[in-house]
Amino acid sequence: MGRTILHVDLNNYYASVECLYHPEIRDKPVIVCGDAEARHGIILAKNYIAKNLGVKTGEAIWEVIYIFL
Known part of the structure; x- marks a missing residue:
């Protein structure tokens, strides 16, 4: 039997969960x-809205905080 490697990218999962529990932020980055x-x-x-604004995973907070102010 061959070896199987499963890679699951949950990059926006946690942001999606927050949007699920807080519907008032669903339309915001x-x-x-x-x-x-x-x-x-x-x-x-x-989330995808923040991604479309140019936010990148791994980026320092201070580099993108201006988007949210």
Whole structure:
């Protein structure tokens, strides 16, 4: 029997879950990240609206925070 490798990309999963539980943010760019006020951390997940605005997973929060203000 051959070896099977399964890779599941859950890049926007956590942002989608937040939109599911908070319908008021569904039409807004959503990112999951560290503490924006402390200006540290990276983007861990984003929804498609944020992606279309140019937000990238792994990008520093302070580089994209202007989109959400």
